[in-house]
Amino acid sequence: MRTYLECIPCFFKQALEAARLAGANQRMQKRVLDEVAKTLPVFSFTSSPVEMGGIIHRLIKKITGKDDPFKKIKKRSNQLALLFYPELKKKVSNANDKLLMALELAITGNIIDYGVNNSLNLDRELKRIIEKENSKRRNKAIFNYSEFKSVLKKTRTIVYLADNAGETVFDRILIEEIKEIDKNKKIIYTVKEKPVINDALIKDAYECGIDKIADVISCGLDTPGTILSLCSKEFLKIYKEADMVISKGQGNFEAFSDRKKQVFFLFIAKCPVVARDVGCNVGDINLLYIGGNRYGRK
Amino acid sequence: MRTYLECIPCFFKQALEAARLAGANQRMQKRVLDEVAKTLPVFSFTSSPVEMGGIIHRLIKKITGKDDPFKKIKKRSNQLALLFYPELKKKVSNANDKLLMALELAITGNIIDYGVNNSLNLDRELKRIIEKENSKRRNKAIFNYSEFKSVLKKTRTIVYLADNAGETVFDRILIEEIKEIDKNKKIIYTVKEKPVINDALIKDAYECGIDKIADVISCGLDTPGTILSLCSKEFLKIYKEADMVISKGQGNFEAFSDRKKQVFFLFIAKCPVVARDVGCNVGDINLLYIGGNRYGRK
Numbered sequence: 001m002r003t004y005l006e007c008i009p010c011f012f013k014q015a016l017e018a019a020r021l022a023g024a025n026q027r028m029q030k031r032v033l034d035e036v037a038k039t040l041p042v043f044s045f046t047s048s049p050v051e052m053g054g055i056i057h058r059l060i061k062k063i064t065g066k067d068d069p070f071k072k073i074k075k076r077s078n079q080l081a082l083l084f085y086p087e088l089k090k091k092v093s094n095a096n097d098k099l100l101m102a103l104e105l106a107i108t109g110n111i112i113d114y115g116v117n118n119s120l121n122l123d124r125e126l127k128r129i130i131e132k133e134n135s136k137r138r139n140k141a142i143f144n145y146s147e148f149k150s151v152l153k154k155t156r157t158i159v160y161l162a163d164n165a166g167e168t169v170f171d172r173i174l175i176e177e178i179k180e181i182d183k184n185k186k187i188i189y190t191v192k193e194k195p196v197i198n199d200a201l202i203k204d205a206y207e208c209g210i211d212k213i214a215d216v217i218s219c220g221l222d223t224p225g226t227i228l229s230l231c232s233k234e235f236l237k238i239y240k241e242a243d244m245v246i247s248k249g250q251g252n253f254e255a256f257s258d259r260k261k262q263v264f265f266l267f268i269a270k271c272p273v274v275a276r277d278v279g280c281n282v283g284d285i286n287l288l289y290i291g292g293n294r295y296g297r298k
Numbered sequence: 299m300r301t302y303l304e305c306i307p308c309f310f311k312q313a314l315e316a317a318r319l320a321g322a323n324q325r326m327q328k329r330v331l332d333e334v335a336k337t338l339p340v341f342s343f344t345s346s347p348v349e350m351g352g353i354i355h356r357l358i359k360k361i362t363g364k365d366d367p368f369k370k371i372k373k374r375s376n377q378l379a380l381l382f383y384p385e386l387k388k389k390v391s392n393a394n395d396k397l398l399m400a401l402e403l404a405i406t407g408n409i410i411d412y413g414v415n416n417s418l419n420l421d422r423e424l425k426r427i428i429e430k431e432n433s434k435r436r437n438k439a440i441f442n443y444s445e446f447k448s449v450l451k452k453t454r455t456i457v458y459l460a461d462n463a464g465e466t467v468f469d470r471i472l473i474e475e476i477k478e479i480d481k482n483k484k485i486i487y488t489v490k491e492k493p494v495i496n497d498a499l500i501k502d503a504y505e506c507g508i509d510k511i512a513d514v515i516s517c518g519l520d521t522p523g524t525i526l527s528l529c530s531k532e533f534l535k536i537y538k539e540a541d542m543v544i545s546k547g548q549g550n551f552e553a554f555s556d557r558k559k560q561v562f563f564l565f566i567a568k569c570p571v572v573a574r575d576v577g578c579n580v581g582d583i584n585l586l587y588i589g590g591n592r593y594g595r596k
Contacts, residue, residue: 005314005324008331013307026303030343033306037335045328 001254003045003052006273011036011049015056018197022060022069035059049273050225050255057196057224068195077112077166077198078207084126088173100145102177104138107266107285109170110163110249113198139280144264144289151262151291152178155244157186160214161226161256162200163249163267168208171248175213187214188238194222199251225255250274253288263290299552301343301350304571309334309347313354316495320358320367333357347571348523348553355494355522366493375410375464375496376505386471398443400475402436405564405583407468408461408547411496437578442562442587449560449589450476453542455484458512459524459554460498461547461565466506469546473511485512486536492520497549523553548572551586561588 015036019029039055060069088105095101111126152158160175162168175187189210191200205216220232226247231239245263247256253265253274265288269275275282310331317330337353358367386403393399450456456476460469473485487508489498503514518530524545529537543561545554551563551572563586567573573580 005327005331009307009311009314012310016303016307029303033303034339037338040335041332 001048001274001277003047003049004273007049008040010271011052011056018057019060021073022064022066024060024064028063031063032059048225048227048255050223050227050251053225053251054196054223058222061195070195070198074165074198074204077164078168078204080126081112081166081169082208085169088170092173092177099149099177099181102174103145103148103266103287104285106170106174107268107287109167110266110268112164112166113270139284139286142278142280142286142288144287147289147291148264148287151244155185155262157188157242158244158246159188159190159239159242161245161247161252162189162191162205163252164198165200165204167248168200168204168210172208172210172213175210179213188242189214189216190219190226190235191216192222193218193220193232196222196224199224223255225251227255228258264288265290299346299572299575301345301347302571305347306338308569309350309354316355317358319371320362320364322358322362326361329361330357346523346525346553348521348525348549351523351549352494352521356520359493368493368496372463372496372502375462376466376502379410379464379467380506383467386468390471390475397447397475397479400472401443401446401564401585402583404468404472405566405585407465408564408566410462410464411568437582437584440576440578440584440586442585445587445589446562446585449542453483453560455486455540456542456544457486457488457537457540459543459545459550460487460489460503461549462496463498463502465546466498466502466508470506470508470511473508477511486540487512487514488517488524488533489514490520491516491518491530494520494522497522521553523549525553526556562586563588
């Protein structure tokens with residue numbers, strides 16, 4: 001997705017919120033905003049908003065002098081989500097359609113986000129997710145479940161693009177369900193190389209037990225979304241083996257594009273610009289299929 | 299009021315919305331935002347946000363090549379508000395406390411604003427204002443009505459700082475009520491010198507019939523709030539005669555300060571930063587008294 005003019009106020013809002021969460025003092029916060037302002041006139045609007053996200057979070061790290069400003073938040077998210085793991089498993093095992101339930105939970109787990117909405121009461125929100133009938137938040141128009149099942153059936157190797165720490169536990173639920181259906185499917189769980197906001201790193205995947213059921217690798221990036229053209233050679237080598245991509249989160253929806261693969265975007269639309277681009281409402285849980293050239297989507 | 303870091307995302311939001319309302323094309327909108335970005339690192343945060351408002355709206359005028367981009371909006375607001383005039387008069391004449399009702403209406407008229415919230419359905423909003431019991435929106439803590447009555451009694455000359463076009467009709471209701479109490483009170487109705495957003499100009503005051511009951515003058519500015527130190531000599535000469543100031547709108551609350559006079563701020567808090575500064579909720583109607591050095595407020 002390209003960057004829209006409406007993204008600009010949001011860049012500053014996110015930069016300020018993230019700088020504060022990262023413990024920046026007033027002077028540092030102002031410096032972050034000034035540097036974002038200086039970047040704006042030279043930033044290409046054909047780029048994804050995620051590239052500006054990368055710039056913002058590199059600035060925050062540089063200016064606060066903290067290599068991983070969201071370390072504690074990520075740890076807390078992992079721990080909290082793990083507490084919910086047994087309940088999530090029960091919800092899947094009690095469901096009529098286990099795969100559908102696991103999918104819905106994996107998408108709603110995308111609520112764990114400090115990039116767009118930091119004021120979240122995570123514990124309360126997770127309880128709400130688990131209690132609530134997810135199907136009510138499901139976007140009817142953009143919930144390509146039958147396509148998902150059909151592509152999954154024919155797929156041997158899946159690249160799973162992770163989003164946030166903590167959300168990883170919800171990803172584990174889905175991956176375990178996929179393995180339940182066919183234990184021979186190979187799943188490559190892909191995280192970020194370096195810290196950016198609360199995005200999952202290899203450490204987080206291990207903490208949440210993903211390594212027991214999938215290969216965990218890094219895409220080589222420190223942007224809050226997977227920009228394929230910028231990924232490491234090591235990742236791209238492994239990536240090309242896969243025929244199906246499960247892409248988690250709004251950041252990956254904004255950043256990721258590959259017309260040659262069967263791609264499913266699992267995300268909650270968190271801002272009006274993305275919601276407009278997708279054709280849904282803010283807060284909807286989406287399962288969007290972009291299969292090969294079928295939709296010709298960029 | 300000084301500028302806070304939270305104002306920064308809002309500067310860009312307002313610049314974009316105003317540029318669009320002013321009919322700027324995409325390229326012009328981007329140019330406005332880039333110029334705001336270039337100004338940011340050199341903008342002094344001890345200044346009022348209104349000074350940045352002035353910069354933004356000068357940019358929009360320059361880049362769109364339109365001297366008065368909100369001309370039509372202002373004309374429409376005046377016409378619409380004038381249609382409500384008889385109903386507003388009736389509401390005052392039926393009230394137990396006519397001055398209080400006129401005051402409440404003058405403050406709620408401050409809802410006519412395109413600077414902070416452009417998506418307003420004005421007609422619907424005005425109906426709601428007139429039908430609704432204003433007292434419910436009144437901020438109990440910040441509604442210094444007894445002080446208003448007492449200062450008004452002792453005052454001969456009032457400077458009335460206007461805010462938006464259309465709102466002028468609501469101001470007329472209050473001024474007429476003040477004149478009803480004492481026809482000898484002199485009221486100097488002060489508007490902006492040059493167009494800035496939908497702020498009232500001399501033309502708007504005349505269109506709304508203010509000239510029949512008050513002297514109409516300009517403060518010499520083109521900022522969306524009256525920064526006393528920047529006002530014209532002509533205005534300041536007249537201004538000094540007054541002992542009471544009635545200041546309308548959030549812009550004037552942000553910009554205006556004079557410890558030597560009896561100042562009453564009549565405004566709806568439209569943003570969380572101002573609400574926090576005042577100690578009220580967004581949407582509250584406030585009548586805030588800053589009398590001489592009494593509160594030592596800046």
